[in-house]
Amino acid sequence: MKQPTLAELTAFLRVAEHLNFRRASIALGVSPSALSHAIKGLEARIGTPLIKRTTRSVALTEAGQRLAQRLQPAIASIGDAFTELAEAAGTLTGRICISTMEYGGRLLLENAVTDFQALHPEVEFEIRVDHALVDIVAGGCDAGVRFRDQVPPDMIAIPIGPPVAMVACAAPSYLRGRPPVAQPHDLLSHRCIRQRLSSGAIHRWRFEHDGRGITIDPRGPLICNNLSLIVLAALRGLGIGFVPSNHVAPYFESGALTPLLGDFSPPFDGHCLYYPRSRHHAPTFAAFIEHVRSRA
Numbered sequence: 001m002k003q004p005t006l007a008e009l010t011a012f013l014r015v016a017e018h019l020n021f022r023r024a025s026i027a028l029g030v031s032p033s034a035l036s037h038a039i040k041g042l043e044a045r046i047g048t049p050l051i052k053r054t055t056r057s058v059a060l061t062e063a064g065q066r067l068a069q070r071l072q073p074a075i076a077s078i079g080d081a082f083t084e085l086a087e088a089a090g091t092l093t094g095r096i097c098i099s100t101m102e103y104g105g106r107l108l109l110e111n112a113v114t115d116f117q118a119l120h121p122e123v124e125f126e127i128r129v130d131h132a133l134v135d136i137v138a139g140g141c142d143a144g145v146r147f148r149d150q151v152p153p154d155m156i157a158i159p160i161g162p163p164v165a166m167v168a169c170a171a172p173s174y175l176r177g178r179p180p181v182a183q184p185h186d187l188l189s190h191r192c193i194r195q196r197l198s199s200g201a202i203h204r205w206r207f208e209h210d211g212r213g214i215t216i217d218p219r220g221p222l223i224c225n226n227l228s229l230i231v232l233a234a235l236r237g238l239g240i241g242f243v244p245s246n247h248v249a250p251y252f253e254s255g256a257l258t259p260l261l262g263d264f265s266p267p268f269d270g271h272c273l274y275y276p277r278s279r280h281h282a283p284t285f286a287a288f289i290e291h292v293r294s295r296a
Helices: 006-018 021-028 032-046 062-088 102-119 184-189 227-235 249-254 283-295
Strands: 051-053 058-060 094-100 123-129 143-147 155-159 166-170 193-195 205-209 212-216 222-224 241-244 258-260 271-276
Touching (some): 006 032, 021 032, 102 143, 102 283, 155 283, 193 241, 227 241
Parallel strands (some): 094 123, 094 143, 193 222
Antiparallel strands (some): 051 058, 155 271, 166 258, 205 212
């Protein structure tokens, strides 16, 4: 039997990671049809099916699961070997994949990636904006960016942004002529711009005062699943929004938005870069972690 090539095995691992030919083909930079052809060729060469395909899903066969488990550390070791050779020559190379929330991606670019790539231009970054909290290991990512209280307890976290607060806010044009908002429960008589979470639930607004939590389930004619749209709707005078303070701080300074209930919105730990605990990280990723730590 002719031995499979490294390219074929890498292609199989990408499909195993994503369980989706389109996403795997994007990660590899090839067409889905070319990737499908490569997998079929690999299966024919080794004489056993590795992937079960239907019109709706992709899954590994038992043989595919065993092969993926054996290949993952081997392929990673090969990648580390090439990275270490490049490092010995004074050049860092390789790819770092990070799953992040939308604003966290901006912080990552501003506070870490830009300077790191200026020092190491051969390093490739993939930054994925995921609205839901994902399993970064299962998703094939090296690290993630989330608020500190969202970081899984078995991960190492490094702050990359200042503390933030969830704040209620509205445009002066909306507030003009309407009842004042002095207490969280006053929101129940206002038009509020609500957020649908990735779970499908509507976000309930939580406030805190003198150590006591207050949860409000507001009402309003507009629901969005994107914070930028909620901010835009608030700027247009469509109602009161409830968003992280870093999304609206410039509008508070300019007067385009008015903060509400500040005494009921204590700050909490902001965005963190987090990654799995491990005794050994690839040299390029280890260098990036040290770079982030040096700026924390």
